[in-house]
Amino acid sequence: MPRAKGGFKTRHRRNRVLKEAEGYWGKRSKAYRSAQEAVDRAKKYAYRDRKARKRDFRGLWIIRINAAARLTGLSYSALMGGLKKAGVAIDRKSLAELAIQDPVAFTKVAATARESLAA
Template sequence: MKAGRRNQVKLARQAFLKAGTNAYIDRRRKKRDFRGAWIISINAACREQGISYSQFIKKLKNNKIELDRKVLSEMARSHPESFAQLVKEVAK
């Protein structure tokens, strides 16, 4: 703590409340950032297979395949052959 927040109760309380507010905001921002990162990795893997991200997601929904973006991203990174097979299945 700096600039008097260590010794002055009012400033310390304000700093504490501001820290809590920022923590609340950033917990939500973290979810948003992770979702964006998952979408980017799925999109890159889909482009390698010759399909766009939006077409891939639409075809997944039409085929009633309920895999979330986190799982799809992990599959694209860790098991690219399985992901390629999934893309071929939904692209039919």
């Protein structure tokens, strides 16, 4: 009986990995074993960085909101505290977009926060 070398399933799996490794440098795109290691590592980084991207964007939004808030005479924490106290439920992404696209509207939002802090 001949030894089992792997048939369609094995070839199919290897070809899938090599297809995923297309564009990698040198042996990483040609040899199955190197390609498998490179693809596994790439998927691990992709998973990790999908989570990190969310943190990075939140940080960016906070920086933008803080910069815009300081132009209105409030700190970031005072602005957010005032908005919470006033019952304004607007997320940081929208607030940062407002600060960039429509500074007049952001100033009104900041005024609402300031009023609730004074009350």
